[in-house]
Amino acid sequence: MQSHHHHHNPNYCGYGTFALESCIQVIVIAIIGFGWYASLLEVGVGWLLRHEKCRISAVVYMVTVGTLFPSLAVVYLQACSGRATHSVPVYTAPVPESITEPYECRFDGGLNFCSKDNRKMRWKLPGAHHCAVCGVCRLGFEHHCPLLGNCVTTGRLKNFLAFLILTSVTVPLASLPVLPVLRTHVVAALGVSHADAWAVDVWWDRPYSWILCGGPLGRWVVGILLGFRVLHAQRIPHPYLSGSLIAQPHTRVVVLVGAATLIWIFAISMTVAVARDMTRGQTTLDTIRFRVPCSGKASQATTGRFVCILYADGSVSSANASAVNIIAATSGNSLESRNVRRIYPVSNREHVYDLCWRENWRRVLAQPLFGHQIPRHGRVFWLFARLSLLSFLSVYNLPKMNPEMIQRMLDSDFKGFAQPNYTK
Numbered sequence: 001m002q003s004h005h006h007h008h009n010p011n012y013c014g015y016g017t018f019a020l021e022s023c024i025q026v027i028v029i030a031i032i033g034f035g036w037y038a039s040l041l042e043v044g045v046g047w048l049l050r051h052e053k054c055r056i057s058a059v060v061y062m063v064t065v066g067t068l069f070p071s072l073a074v075v076y077l078q079a080c081s082g083r084a085t086h087s088v089p090v091y092t093a094p095v096p097e098s099i100t101e102p103y104e105c106r107f108d109g110g111l112n113f114c115s116k117d118n119r120k121m122r123w124k125l126p127g128a129h130h131c132a133v134c135g136v137c138r139l140g141f142e143h144h145c146p147l148l149g150n151c152v153t154t155g156r157l158k159n160f161l162a163f164l165i166l167t168s169v170t171v172p173l174a175s176l177p178v179l180p181v182l183r184t185h186v187v188a189a190l191g192v193s194h195a196d197a198w199a200v201d202v203w204w205d206r207p208y209s210w211i212l213c214g215g216p217l218g219r220w221v222v223g224i225l226l227g228f229r230v231l232h233a234q235r236i237p238h239p240y241l242s243g244s245l246i247a248q249p250h251t252r253v254v255v256l257v258g259a260a261t262l263i264w265i266f267a268i269s270m271t272v273a274v275a276r277d278m279t280r281g282q283t284t285l286d287t288i289r290f291r292v293p294c295s296g297k298a299s300q301a302t303t304g305r306f307v308c309i310l311y312a313d314g315s316v317s318s319a320n321a322s323a324v325n326i327i328a329a330t331s332g333n334s335l336e337s338r339n340v341r342r343i344y345p346v347s348n349r350e351h352v353y354d355l356c357w358r359e360n361w362r363r364v365l366a367q368p369l370f371g372h373q374i375p376r377h378g379r380v381f382w383l384f385a386r387l388s389l390l391s392f393l394s395v396y397n398l399p400k401m402n403p404e405m406i407q408r409m410l411d412s413d414f415k416g417f418a419q420p421n422y423t424k
Contacts, residue, residue: 017133021149025080028147031259032076036069038245038256039174047246048177061177068170075163078370079148079156087138087153091396093123096308096341102401104352105308109343126399127154127353129285143284147266154283158367161274167267171260178246182257185249189227190220199226221258228254278364281354281402305346307401309409344409354402 040062048058093111096103104126106112112124114137122137124130129141131151140154152160175182193199203209203226209219228251235248245253277287346352354360 018149021146024146025149028076028263029073031256031263032069032073034252034256035170035174035260036065036073038253039065039069042245043174043177046244051247057177065170065174068166068173072163072166072170075159075166075369076148079145079152079159079163080150083134083150084136087140087151087155088136089125089128089139089396090122091125099308099398100310101398102307102309102406103398105306105343107306107343109306109308109341125396127283141283141285143288147263152284154364155367157274157278157364159369161271161364162369164267164271164274167263168271171264171267175257175260178253178257181246182253185228185231186224186254189224189231189249189254191227192230193223193227196227196230199223199230202226224254225251278360279357280351281357281360282351286351305352306343307346307352307405307409308341308343309406310341344412346405347408350402350405350408352402352405353399354405355400 044058044062044065048054048061052058093113096105096109096111104112113121114124114128114130115121116130116132116137124137125139127140128137130137131141131144133144134151138151138153140157142152142154142157142160144151145160148160194204203219203223209222210216212218213222228249231249232251235244237244273284273287277284355363
């Protein structure tokens with residue numbers, strides 16, 4: 001089944017959200033930029049090469065961080081780009097009766113449509129979701145990420161995963177040479193802060209220190225920063241790139257490492273979550289909206305999603321490659337009529353597009369790291385389809401469905417769970 005691609009004028013989200021997420025993007029870029037400078041020059045040249053005289057370690061370190069930080073910046077900027085345009089397809093909806101493979105549908109067998117982007121109703125492709133923040137429908141919607149100020153989709157999942165992995169690797173490697181010295185500075189700053197009369201008066205003895213800035217944990221963080229303020233007056237000036245930024249206590253270094261650590265924790269957590277969802281063949285949105293109850297009748301509940309399957313000549317007529325074995329296994333069953341369409345509810349125990357973990361990972365890793373077009377599969381003459389005048393050459397094929405789910409639905413037909421399609 002194919003349908004043609006048309007142009008789209010994106011809608012933009014509210015200015016407040018856009019401004020807030022733009023500020024987050026600027027902060028992240030500033031952290032990456034200053035981290036690159038501090039690692040390459042202050043740590044690599046100033047600390048390791050000049051102060052510690054470790055030439056080999058300095059060269060290895062500078063080559064490593066000199067590669068990781070620019071790569072991280074490029075991947076991050078790519079993930080932030082195309083806020084209003086990426087993964088926003090508009091295809092002419094096919095006639096349901098012309099579809100021969102199993103497809104996701106409404107309860108009556110009709111196609112899903114989206115009318116939330118202030119334009120006429122458009123076909124809501126399988127796996128698409130309307131992002132309320134960006135104001136557009138995304139194909140393969142994963143989740144909206146405030147850190148990126150953009151949506152993560154299945155087409156950009158490889159790029160997002162690269163950003164997470166690069167962050168998880170870059171932060172500890174860049175911080176490793178200075179962690180022992182930094183720990184000494186933090187302990188010294190905490191001690192000075194407790195001993196300083198001004199710091200004790202404005203912070204440690206005040207009840208609000210237990211409430212402001214994150215509660216008890218924030219009390220210690222602010223106290224340490226006040227200690228660095230006191231130590232600032234005791235610093236001895238040194239020549240540029242002499243290693244003094246590391247050798248002497250500096251608030252900038254502590255704040256940089258602290259902010260990078262928070263992003264690192266986020267990256268590690270998201271890497272685990274994304275890898276889990278990729279293995280299961282589901283999206284983050286699926287995980288949030290359709291969590292499987294542990295036990296009881298609730299585990300049999302449906303998700304509100306439906307799948308339509310066409311029966312013809314006593315078997316399932318399907319172009320879906322994932323259902324080939326199922327078709328063969330059920331080809332001997334006798335049904336009441338020819339070309340009957342039946343609608344099945346999707347149980348929350350099932351993942352609609354799970355094709356086994358190897359195929360799920362292959363499907364994501366096969367996507368390009370940069371410059372994703374929509375959609376990658378089902379396109380012909382892709383070079384020409386990028387031209388606006390020839391965009392009609394871009395076509396869309398329905399994605400393959402979970403064969404085990406299809407099997408369950410076929411079996412349920414003989415248990416009375418299938419619902420006939422009365423639409424014409």
